[in-house]
Amino acid sequence: xxxxxxxxxxxxxxxxxxxxGDAQLDKAVWQWLSWDKNQKTKEQIENLLQNGKHKELRxxxxxxxxxxxxxxxxAMGAGFCxxxxxxxxxxxx
Numbered sequence: 001x002x003x004x005x006x007x008x009x010x011x012x013x014x015x016x017x018x019x020x021g022d023a024q025l026d027k028a029v030w031q032w033l034s035w036d037k038n039q040k041t042k043e044q045i046e047n048l049l050q051n052g053k054h055k056e057l058r059x060x061x062x063x064x065x066x067x068x069x070x071x072x073x074x075a076m077g078a079g080f081c082x083x084x085x086x087x088x089x090x091x092x093x
Contacts, residue, residue, distance in 0.1 A: 020054045028061035028080070038085045041078035065091070 036042045060079025076083045
């Protein structure tokens with residue numbers, strides 16, 4: 001794994017120089033960083049990637065919120081399995 005861009009640097013492309021070695025996870029990270037417009041949740045994912053927290057990235061990005069009898073329920077945070085700006089927008093579409 002190469003040097004990663006500085007956290008929060010909007011001009012850095014973290015995904016070019018950082019790879020998890022897992023194609024499915026890399027795709028999920030790329031999708032999140034491309035689609036998420038909230039800087040705080042985007043930085044959470046960038047920090048996990050830069051710190052090599054691949055298991056936590058997989059847990060956050062490789063599963064989706066499911067709609068159950070109580071609606072969508074999850075903690076708030078970055079990732080497709082948490083409640084955040086992106087998952088609320090996707091759920092309402």
